[in-house]
Amino acid sequence: MSNSGLTLYVPQDSAAVAVGANEVAQALQKAVLAAGKTANVLRNSSRGLFWLEPLLEVDTPQGRLGFGPVAAEDLDGLLAAGLLDLQDQPEALKKTMAHPLCLGWVEKMPYLAKQERLTFARMGVTQPLSLSDYEAHGGWAGLRQALTLTPEAIVQQVTDAGLRGRGGAAFPAGIKWKTVLGAASAQKYIVCNADEGDSGTYSDRMTLEGDPYLLIEGMAIAGLAVGATQGYVYIRSEYPDAVRVFEQAIGLARAAGFLGPNLLHSGRTFELQVRMAAGAYVCGEETALLESLEGKRGIVRAKPPLPAIEGLWGQPTVINNVITLASVPVILAKGAEFYKNFGMGRSRGTLPFQLAGNIKQGGLVEKAFGLSLRELVFDFGGGTASGRPVKAIQVGGPLGAYIPESQWDTPLDYEAYAAFGGVVGHGGVVVHDDRANLAELARYAMAFCALESCGKCTPCRIGSTRGEEILVRLQRTENKQAQTQDIKLLRDLCDTMLNGSLCAMGGMTPYPVLSALNHYPEDFGLKA
């Protein structure tokens, strides 16, 4: 960062770029030159307030002032309102703040101020690849702490914090790590599952693009904890920007000694490599992912053996989601007790929820477990983008249930959701308004399973195709008897898939299907 002149920020997150952030940054740079001013236009990560992207921020002595959503065409007006004068003319502030795009002090915006950002603390604040930004905002404190601890003590911290897998299965991370620590082997691995294929989720992508050193730090700590010297990050091919940024981050971190053969002069080794996936949703399942990393078709493995015992190339392997690993540095830096104090029941800490679909204020909301869907979708999200009533909310990705209004006040907690057949999963929240047809969404769930099934187990491979056929028939038939038969057949089929599938692909596809059928029978031509 330069010490002189004004500093302006335009996010480089791909969700900001997708709505014109690059054009805004370029136009801003030109405008600064044309105005004969000294100002730095920096590219930060995104705050995750996506309905306001591109969100332009200006550093002032009183904090960062935000404007959004800004288009390149808005810059003339913003400059006329004194945007570039905020450094040397304090009186310009009043005029600038009166501009219709001004959002006020960014960190005081209720959407952000009401959050509990532990994992996403730096998001929107720092430049993703700046090592000095990362360090100035608490970076590497967890790794430094871990280097003073025994492997057992690191694992204990993660266990005591109550951290559970954020990818969907919510398995306690500490137990997984302990198993790998206890497994004797010359080579162990840390694998990060960044195959974020669930519609409605983007927290992994934001982390990879916006705070990559956080994940590197979490993986290095995991390596120290279990005695693994090699890590792999398996990133979806649909995220080319994330791959590019993360590869650069690895190079920079390694050159600075945060990765490599002598971590922070400790004599310990941790190497990291990115592997690009190739567009198979089922590779988000951990054993299919390992197969894919080994260069094979991403076919699910039967368990046991668990990956913790026999994982990548048959060696003990920690495989965790991006957010699980990215939650580790704060636990080491601030202690298990600090982290555990957020949350409820057996769901400890925070989850970065992701508001998506037909929502007015879509974005990332990191909160402690225990808030309700109603708070998320209405207090944060502001209801639907269309202004129409919310009909159904799918939580937890394509394999999560459609949740009717009767459950919108249930606290978001793994056990409370499981109790009614819901799934918190990776924290994706997709809102549908009253025009949604749940029978069609149920058909889509089966069709998606048929498209993405790895084909290894029969309930998933055959069941999904038969399920789609039934759901197509149901939408067409007027014959009540045929309809009753088909509903029975569909329920039987879902029962087989739920109980007989090898992994969550076939095993959970019935969740959206059955929840749609049970809570929205009228969409299936049945009486409510």
Place this chain on the structure above:
Amino acid sequence: MTSDSTLSLTSPRSLASVVQSILDELGQQPGALLPILHAVQNQLGHVPRDAVPLIAQGLNLSSAEVHGVVSYYHHFHTEPVARVVVQICRAESCQAQGSEALWAHACEAHAQAVAQGDLLLEPVYCLGLCASSPAMAVNQSVHARLTPARLDQIVNQRLGQAKTSDAPQVAEVTK
């Protein structure tokens, strides 16, 4: 995909030499097959069928194993693809914001470019832009909060660029 090609060749090279140089660079690492297939597709725009036995030989695998992997993953194309590849997200979040109508519009409005082989329209299941649905990627550059008019504008602009561009975006190979 095609627009990101790092290899720009003035004269055609043999497929064998392209594959061999990729094998030399990437073949030694564990689990090398996916990185190699990505590299081949990045350079050539697709993974030609004739590349399969070459890769198999280089990695000491059977052609069936390599073919199995190429055909398993949606990302790999075995035939040359159009210079403009438009991936429209059709997953739940984008569906909630009208992606099915957008898809239907794209198919109808750009049918001619598709028929002429200038444009490939593909569904994609999530680009991670779900707070700004509906979304699409055009040769890997992302666009969100789409309307049919905005989609047409972006696609037509890309098609225009692809037509006027003289230099091939992918390496040409001879057998």
